[in-house]
Amino acid sequence: MWPTELPAFVPFFVAALLALVTRGHLRSVLMLSIVTLSGLHLWFLDGDVLVNMQFLEYELAPYRVDSLSIVFGYVFHIAAFVSILFALHIKDTMQHVCGLLYAGSAMGALFAGDLLTLFVFWEILAVSSVFLVWARRTERAYQSGMRYLIIQVGSGVILLGGLLLHVEQTGSLEFDFIGTDHLGGWLILLAFGIKSAFPLLHTWLTDAYPEATPTGTVFLSAFTTKTAIYTLARGYPGTELLIYVGATMACFPIFYAVIQNDLRRVLSYSLINQLGFMVCGIGIGTALAINGAVSHAFVHIIYKSLLFMSMGAVLYRTGKIKATDIGGLYKTMPKTAVLCIIGAASISAFPLFSGFVAKSMIMAAAMKEGYPWIWLVLLLASAGVLKHAGIQIPYFAFFAHDSGIRTSEPPKNMLLAMTIAAFLCLAIGIYPKMLYQLLPFATDFNPYDLTHVLAQTQLLFFAMLAFVWLNLQGVYPPEKVAINLDAEWLYRRFLRRLVEKISSYVQGLDSELKLKVEDRVNWLVTYFAQRHYPTGKGTVIRPTGNMVMYIAILLAAYLWLLLSFPH
Amino acid sequence: MIEHLPILQVLVPLLGAPLCIIVRNPRMVGLFALSISTITFLVSCSLLQQVLQNGTIVYELGGWAAPWGIEYRIDYLNSYLLLLVSAMSAIVLVASQSSISRELPRNRHMLFYTAYLLCLTGLLGILCTGDAFNVFVFLEISSLSSYTLIALGNDRRALTAAYQYLIMGTIGATFIIIGVGLMYMMTGTLNMYDLAQRLPEVHNSKTVLSAIGFFIVGVCLKLALFPLHLWLPNAYAFAPSIATAFLAATSTKVAVYVLIRFIFSVVGPEFVDTVLPLQEIFVVLGVSGIFATSISAIYQLNIKRLFAYSSVAQIGYMILALAIGTPLGLTATLIHLFNHALMKAALFLAIGGVVYRVGSAQLSHFAGLGRQMPWTMAAIVAGGLSLIGVPLTVGFVSKWYLVLALLEKGWWPLTILVLISSLLALIYVWRIVEWVYFSSPRIVLDEVKDPPLSQLVPIYILVVANFYFGIDTSLTVGISKKAAEMLFGGVF
Helix, strand or coil: CCCCCCCCHHHHHHHHHHHHHCCHHHHHHHHHHHHHHHHHHHHCCCCCEEEEEEECCEEEEEEEECHHHHHHHHHHHHHHHHHHHHCCCCCCHHHHHHHHHHHHHHHHHHCCCEHHHHHHHHHHHHHHHHHHHHCCCCHHHHHHHHHHHHHHHHHHHHHHHHHHHHHHHHCCCECCCCCCCCHHHHHHHHHHHHHCCCCCCCHHHHHHHHHCCCCHHHHHHHHHHHHHHHHHHHHCCCCHHHHHHHHHHHHHHHHHHHHCCEHHHHHHHHHHHHHHHHHHHHHHCCHHHHHHHHHHHHHHHHHHHHHHHHHHHHHHHHCCCECCCCCCHHHCCHHHHHHHHHHHHHHCCCCCCHHHHHHHHHHHHHHHCCCHHHHHHHHHHHHHHHHHHHHHHHHHHHCCCCCCCCCCCCCHHHHHHHHHHHHHHHHHHHCHHHHHCCCCCCCCCCCCCHHHHHHHHHHHHHHHHHHHHHHHHCCCCHHHHHHHHHHHHHHCHHHHHHHHHHHHHHHHHHHHHHHHHHHHHHHHHHHHHHHHCCCCCCCCCCCHHHHHHHHHHHHHHHHHHHHHCCC | CHHHHHHHHHHHHHHHHHHHHHHCCHHHHHHHHHHHHHHHHHHHHHHHHHHHHHCCEEEEHHHCCCCCCCEEEECHHHHHHHHHHHHHHHHHHHHHHHHHHHHCCHHHHHHHHHHHHHHHHHHHHHHHECEHHHHHHHHHHHHHHHHHHHHCCCCCHHHHHHHHHHHHHHHHHHHHHHHHHHHHHHHCCCEHHHHHHHHHHHCCCHHHHHHHHHHHHHHHHHCCCCCCCCHHHHHHHHCCHHHHHHHHHHHHHHHHHHHHHHHHHHHCHHHHHHCCCHHHHHHHHHHHHHHHHHHHHHCCCEHHHHHHHHHHHHHHHHHHHHHHCCHHHHHHHHHHHHHHHHHHHHHHHHHHHHHHHHCCCEHHHHCCHHHHCHHHHHHHHHHHHHHHCCCCCHHHHHHHHHHHHHHHHCCHHHHHHHHHHHHHHHHHHHHHHHHHHHCCCCCCCCCCCCCCHHHHHHHHHHHHHHHHHHHCCHHHHHHHHHHHHHHHHCCC
């Protein structure tokens, strides 16, 4: 008798509990086997599942599996398995427990059939994930984790506000299409938007992810934002605004990624860029576009964690992650280098790699639905991806100038985790049918037709050519390759200045705004502190006199209001 | 026997109080007080059951009929609160023995328990009685004994705090008695239900309107409505931990009950709604109280004071919900009344456990206690989560109904403010978490560990209750709804 209605988060929470009380190999075996079992449990699920319960006056559905959520469920299990495997060697109980709680709450949010359950897991997701940042145990990590937590919990509060208005409006807590025809819908969209790193709401991501532990970032990159993408796909498919938001997201990180030196921060920006594609797909909202967004999320989780793992391995071995500090590592970490290149090829959407089979769907949908400009923007963004993630990452880490660092391959579990992810990248790229079968809408899309392959190969080929040529010419020092490629191959040289101007202007505006807000907040905090600390002005040591005054005022106010404004 | 339960509810602790002096022995007196409190708890359970089955119970003291004699009336509203107060008292008393033994000299134990039982008598009396003057008498009994309880604190400042509270509390009581006196002058009756009949005849006189004003302002002082809360932080901070836990869980709640009873059963909701400017006053003071005192709480260095300020903020929520003036709003007030008692009792008992081991409630003394006192700290975190209003805790249920009531009324700007204020609660709870889990201990002492079971068990009963009533709301929401319907229907 197999309990088909066992919610997917339960095994994870149980595993977290077990990880708390076990040590060493036993813990490793338990964690991996429970996640595997949970994945199999989901795999063998027959048809949709809906579990109902009563709370207050509402019908809740704490567990609901259908064709949209199950795809995310599969990939979340893969990501959880890989991330845990990658983190197996560390001795830090807190990271293991929080990683499992975090993955479990992502499952919970994913399979939440009502908004209240979603809200609960939304908040657990926020709280459990911040410990992966704090586990770095540096002052910087603590500070940025704190900012991360405040924004995440804030998004939960906004979600709560939105869902209350939504209930007031519709009388139902069910989580399905929400739409933006009432205020509650807008608030919920804002909450989802914060978690999926909409432009201007994205700062928590690029702030906190690079500060997390080498293994923690792998967890983080998989769950938070993709949960948000799922909720957007569930609640707001076909909302036109999202197309433009998505296009902006796909573009603006390019300007930032250019100047980043911290390679994990580059990856964080590229994460936002990738999310932009998905949001765009959701905004278009046709069956093809939603399929594209879902499959993009699917493959993205895998190759993004592969990239974060390879950078994590570098950080773990060398203790450095700045592009200027490392380089030439291929000599001592050849396997990691190869695996990283597979990830880079996938994210750049080379044919036969997984990124290709997903990205072309969204682009095709944009063209088909009559958004040629969006198509062009996405194309531009694809070039940007190639530049900052596809080339910048492996090149600076493993090649470029030789930093003289001699190290060794990361531990076996890290290599194994990366190999699994790399294998999946290739497998999906070569047999896309495997992925397409899982999608929510039936599809006969074929990525390997002449136009797709040719266009993409051309794009990539010219990029490579430009890169190689510039290197041979020795015109540019290695650290600047990223910028030149961007300007050179897409815009020609004379437009380079313009791009730099724009990017510096955008950054200037952004930091100016941040400074202003920070100033205000600081002023307010100091003001309250002065008034309210036990020695401050606002604190009354002998309160009787004040109290008598207040009571007189209150009585007078009552009588005055009563007698001068008779109702 | 069973028909005399309403008077037994008050009589048992009243007789128990002087007996404490006779018992004397510090060990025995605690057990004795606990057994008295347990009996009152059982009585209140049975009363609640009767009310749920047969409706309102009317009991005439000494067989004198209503307008002349004193009458006790037990309906949904007060049977619900009787249960709350007697249950809190009993649970707190379980923890009292060990905590008191650390904080008070042995020869004062019997005085403590005497004052405690008297305070309980006063609170239960206020709840039971249907006579306006009787309310005043019981209010004074509970107040005077709570001044004593606070003054027993071993901090020297406890005496000043109690003295300040005495003066302010007496001013409040004076206002109440002025109000009652003026009403008596106009109607010639003191029975609440008789008053409700006769007041409409003289509603337009300025005397009655001022009487109502005096009464309400006096009660607002007792329930610590911002800015009349100034007596509360010091009183809670310096009283013995057990007294703080008991008072925080019950006394302001009973004052809120008096306000509700007076507005709905005596003056009548329509009159309040159409003539009196209470809604404006309550909304303004409720909301500004929530913010001002939550912000104060953030900057406190003593954790008892911190939660004292947070109590005032919670009163703000109750008054705001009351000001909405709809059955749903009243339901929200009543639910929060109950839920807040659960949170604060759990929190103050847990802090009592810390004082027992560490000897201080200063925030800085909590550094690193997460490892040394894991169970106690987990209880504080659980109580804090409930205070913030995290789902699955009672705090969530409270906020949920408050927000629904606000939205139903269409006051969505206030809704937003309420949600923002939850973040303030998050900040002050977080400060504690930061000290407890993220700082290294000041001094590593072996004797710093979780308090004895006699304290942990009641703490965890309350913590579990915080979660249980957050999931199964049939008792709290069910009775609150019935009580709200009854009060708005004008059926007594």
